[in-house]
Amino acid sequence: MDSSQLFGVTMIAYIVAAAFYIGLFLFKNERVGVFGMALAMAGVGIQTAATGLRWYESYQMGAGHAPLTNMYESLVFFAWCTTIIYLVLEFRFKTRVMGAFVMPCAAVAMAYASFSDRIDDQISPLIPALQSNWLIAHVVTCFIGYGAFAVAGGLGVMYLLKQSASNANDRQPLLNALPELKVIDDQTHKTIVFGFMWLSAGIITGAVWANEAWGTYWSWDPKETWSIITWFLYALTLHARFTRGWRGRRIAWLAILGFLAVFFTYFGVNFFLSGLHSYGSV
Amino acid sequence: MTQQKKNSILSLFASVQLALSLLFLLAATSIIGTLIPQNNPPDFYIERYGFKTAQLLRILDIPDMYNSWWFLGLLSLFALNLTVCSLERIPQVIRTLRRDGLTVPPAQLAKFPLHRELRLAHAMEAATTRVEALFTTLGWRARTANLEQGRLLFAERGGWTRFGVYVVHCSILIILAGALVGSSTVARIIGNPKFAFKGSIMLPEGESTNHLIAFKSGEHIDLDFHLRCDAFAIEYYPNGMPKTYRSKVTVIDKGQPVHSADIEVNQPLTYKGVTFYQSSYQPYQNYQVSLKKQGSTAATSAIVATAKQTDWPEAGVSYGIINRESQGEATRRLKIWFTDNQGEPSVFWVNNNQEAIIERPSGTYLLTLRQLYATGLQATKDPGVWLVYLGCLLMLVGLYIAFFLSHRKLYAFIQPDADGCRILFAGEANKNKVGFEDKFSELINTLEK
Ligand code: HEM
Numbered sequence: 001m002d003s004s005q006l007f008g009v010t011m012i013a014y015i016v017a018a019a020f021y022i023g024l025f026l027f028k029n030e031r032v033g034v035f036g037m038a039l040a041m042a043g044v045g046i047q048t049a050a051t052g053l054r055w056y057e058s059y060q061m062g063a064g065h066a067p068l069t070n071m072y073e074s075l076v077f078f079a080w081c082t083t084i085i086y087l088v089l090e091f092r093f094k095t096r097v098m099g100a101f102v103m104p105c106a107a108v109a110m111a112y113a114s115f116s117d118r119i120d121d122q123i124s125p126l127i128p129a130l131q132s133n134w135l136i137a138h139v140v141t142c143f144i145g146y147g148a149f150a151v152a153g154g155l156g157v158m159y160l161l162k163q164s165a166s167n168a169n170d171r172q173p174l175l176n177a178l179p180e181l182k183v184i185d186d187q188t189h190k191t192i193v194f195g196f197m198w199l200s201a202g203i204i205t206g207a208v209w210a211n212e213a214w215g216t217y218w219s220w221d222p223k224e225t226w227s228i229i230t231w232f233l234y235a236l237t238l239h240a241r242f243t244r245g246w247r248g249r250r251i252a253w254l255a256i257l258g259f260l261a262v263f264f265t266y267f268g269v270n271f272f273l274s275g276l277h278s279y280g281s282v
Numbered sequence: 283m284t285q286q287k288k289n290s291i292l293s294l295f296a297s298v299q300l301a302l303s304l305l306f307l308l309a310a311t312s313i314i315g316t317l318i319p320q321n322n323p324p325d326f327y328i329e330r331y332g333f334k335t336a337q338l339l340r341i342l343d344i345p346d347m348y349n350s351w352w353f354l355g356l357l358s359l360f361a362l363n364l365t366v367c368s369l370e371r372i373p374q375v376i377r378t379l380r381r382d383g384l385t386v387p388p389a390q391l392a393k394f395p396l397h398r399e400l401r402l403a404h405a406m407e408a409a410t411t412r413v414e415a416l417f418t419t420l421g422w423r424a425r426t427a428n429l430e431q432g433r434l435l436f437a438e439r440g441g442w443t444r445f446g447v448y449v450v451h452c453s454i455l456i457i458l459a460g461a462l463v464g465s466s467t468v469a470r471i472i473g474n475p476k477f478a479f480k481g482s483i484m485l486p487e488g489e490s491t492n493h494l495i496a497f498k499s500g501e502h503i504d505l506d507f508h509l510r511c512d513a514f515a516i517e518y519y520p521n522g523m524p525k526t527y528r529s530k531v532t533v534i535d536k537g538q539p540v541h542s543a544d545i546e547v548n549q550p551l552t553y554k555g556v557t558f559y560q561s562s563y564q565p566y567q568n569y570q571v572s573l574k575k576q577g578s579t580a581a582t583s584a585i586v587a588t589a590k591q592t593d594w595p596e597a598g599v600s601y602g603i604i605n606r607e608s609q610g611e612a613t614r615r616l617k618i619w620f621t622d623n624q625g626e627p628s629v630f631w632v633n634n635n636q637e638a639i640i641e642r643p644s645g646t647y648l649l650t651l652r653q654l655y656a657t658g659l660q661a662t663k664d665p666g667v668w669l670v671y672l673g674c675l676l677m678l679v680g681l682y683i684a685f686f687l688s689h690r691k692l693y694a695f696i697q698p699d700a701d702g703c704r705i706l707f708a709g710e711a712n713k714n715k716v717g718f719e720d721k722f723s724e725l726i727n728t729l730e731k
Contacts, residue, residue, distance in 0.1 A: 125523055215557055
C-alpha cells in the first residue's frame with residue numbers, strides 16, 4: 001500500500017463523515033452522528049499514517065522532506081487540521097451537529113486535492129529556496145490557523161441559519177437541533193482567538209524564513225499582503241467584540257468574511273496574482 | 283487651544299472606533315497593491331492602464347504604494363492610536379490591581395454571578411483553617427480581615443496577566459520601530475547610507491569586490507572589507523531540477539583572508555553586520571582549463587574563450603574550443619581541438635567539468651574545462667531586524683497571556699451561626715469564565731465532603 005492510496009481512503013472517510021454529519025443535522029438521528037464522528041476520527045488516523053508514509057517515501061526517492069511543500073500537500077494538511085480542530089471542539093462542547101457545517105469543508109479540500117488536474121500530487125524534490133526548517137514551522141502554524149478559521153466560518157454560517165429561523169419565529173424543528181445562539185457565538189469567538197494566535201505565528205515564521213533566505217523579512221508580495229489583510233480583519237473582529245461589544249450576527253458575518261480572506265490568501269493569490277509564493281502554484 | 287479641544291483630539295486618538303476604522307482602511311487599501319503590480323518602470327503602467335490612468339496612479343504613489351506618504355501616514359496614525367489608547371488605559375489597569383479585595387463589603391459577595399454558600403459544623407477557627415488550607419492546595423495565599431459580622435478571606439492570582447494586551451500592543455510598536463530603523467530612508471535622513479542598506483553584487487569566480495550596488499537608488503555602497511568568490515557551483519537532482527546553488531567565498535579584511543564559507547540559499551553569511559545571500563548567478567562564456575601531463579609534474583591552467591587557440595609552450599601543446607552544446611547559457615559539452623604537433627590533432631567532445639584523457643604520441647594528457655560563473659549575491663545590512671524579532675516574540679508571548687491566562691479572585695466570608703458557621707464563597711475571573719467556574723465548584727465540593 002502506498003501513501004496515495006491511503007490518502008484516497010482518507011478522502012472517502014471525510015466525504016462519508018460529512019454526509020453522516022449532514023444526515024445527523026437533517027434527521028436528528030444520534031446514531032448517524034456517532035458514525036460520522038467515528039469516520040472523521042478514522043480519517044484523521046489514516047491520514048496521519050499516510051503522511052508518515054509519504055514522508056518515508058520521499059526519503060526512499062532521495063528527495064527527503066516533510067510532506068508540506070506544495071499545493072497538494074498543503075491542501076491535504078489543511079483538511080487534517082480542520083478535522084482535528086473540529087473534533088476537539090466537538091469533544092469539548094459536546095455538540096455534534098456542528099460537523100454538518102465543518103466536515104464538508106475538509107471533504108471538499110481533500111477531494112479537490114485528489115481530483116483537480118491543476119494539482120500535482122507527485123512527490124518532488126525541494127528547490128533550494130524551500131530547503132529550510134522554517135518552511136515546516138511556517139506551513140504548520142499557518143495551516144493550524146487556517147483550519148481554525150475554517151471551523152469559525154462554518155460556525156458563522158450555522159449561527160446565521162439558526163438566527164434566521166428564530167427570527168422567522170417558525171419553530172423549525174430542523175434548526176432546533178442546533179446549539180443555542182449564545183453557545184455558537186461563544187465558540188466562534190474562541191475558535192477565532194485560537195486561529196489568530198496561530199496566524200500570527202504563521203506570519204512571523206514566514207517573515208523569519210524570508211529573512212533567512214532573501215534578507216528581507218517583509219517585501220509586500222501579494223501572498224504576504226493578503227495574509228496581513230486577513231490578520232487585520234481578524235484583529236478588527238476581536239476588537240469589535242471585546243471593546244465595542246459586538247456579538248452574534250455581526251461576528252458571524254465577520255467570521256465568514258475572515259474565512260473568505262483566508263481562502264483568497266491561500267488560493268486566490270496563487271491563481272490570480274503572482275509573487276514569491278509560486279511554489280504554491282501548480 | 284482650549285482644554286476641551288485638546289481633550290477631544292486626545293479622546294479621538296484614544297478611541298477604539300478609530301482603531302477599527304484604521305484596521306479596516308489598512309486591510310482595504312492593502313488590496314490595491316496586490317492587484318496593481320508594484321515597482322515597475324513608468325512605461326509599464328502607461329502601457330497597461332493608459333496615459334491618464336497611469337498619471338493618476340503616479341500622483342497617488344500607487345506604483346510603490348506600501349512606501350507612499352498616505353500608506354505610511356495610515357500606519358503612523360495606527361501607531362499613534364495604539365500608543366494613546368494603551369497609555370490611557372494602563373493607569374486604569376493599575377488602579378484595578380491596587381484595589382484590595384478585602385475592602386469589598388461582604389454583602390456584595392452574594393451578588394457576584396459566581397457565588398455559593400455552605401455550612402460547616404466547625405467553629406470559626408477550625409473553619410478558617412480549613413478554608414485557608416483549601417486556598418493553599420490551589421497554591422493561592424489568602425489574606426484575612428476580621429470584620430464585625432465575620433471573617434473575610436481573599437486571594438487572587440494572575441493580576442499581571444491584565445498587561446498581556448499591552449505587551450501585544452507594545453510589540454506592534456516595536457516591530458514598526460524595527461522596520462523604521464532598518465529602512466534606507468532613515469539611513470538617508472541620518473546621512474549615513476552605510477547604516478542600513480539592501481543591494482546586490484555580481485561577482486565572477488576568482489574576483490573580489492568591496493562595494494555593492496544599492497537597490498532602487500543604484501548607488502555604490504562601500505564595504506569595510508573585500509569579498510572574494512572562490513567558486514560557484516550548481517548541483518542538480520537526477521530529474522534535472524536544481525538542488526543547490528553554492529558560492530564558496532572568502533572574506534578579506536585589511537588584506538588578510540579572515541573567513542571562508544559556503545553561501546547557499548537559506549544559508550547566508552554575515553560579516554560585520556552585512557549579510558550575504560545567494561540570489562542569482564550568471565554563466566560566462568569563458569572556461570577554466572586545467573591541463574596535466576601524466577607521469578610528470580608539468581601542469582598548467584588558463585582561462586579561455588571559444589574559437590581561440592591557446593598554447594602551452596613548455597609542453598609543446600596547443601588546444602582550443604571549436605564547438606559547444608549549451609542549455610540556456612549553461613554549457614553541457616565542449617568540442618576540443620588538441621595537438622602536440624606530432625601527427626593528426628585530436629578532436630573530441632567532453633562534458634563541462636569532466637576530465638578528458640588524451641593519448642598523444644608525446645604522452646597522455648588530462649584536460650578539464652569548467653565553465654566560469656559569476657555569483658549573484660544580495661547584501662543586506664539591517665540593524666532593525668533584532669527589534670523586529672524581539673517584537674515578534676513579544677507579540678506571541680503577549681497574545682498567549684492576553685488570550686489564555688486570566689486574573690482570578692476568590693473570596694470566602696465566614697460567619698458564625700448556631701452550631702458551626704456559614705461560608706459564602708465568591709469568585710471572579712476576567713477571562714475563561716467557564717473554566718474558572720468549574721474550578722470554583724470543584725473546590726467547594728471538596729470542602730463539603
Ligand atoms: C493589529 C493590531 C492589534 C492587535 C494584534 C491587538 C491585539 C489585542 C489583543 C490580543 C487584545 C486583548 C484581547 C482580549 O482581552 O481578549 C487587545 C485589546 C485591546 N486593544 Fe488591541 N490590538 C491591536 C490594535 C489596537 C489598536 C490600534 C488599538 C487602539 C485603540 C487597540 C485597542 C485595544 C483595546 C482598547 C483593548 C482592550 C483592552 C482591555 O482589555 O481593556 N488595539 N488588543
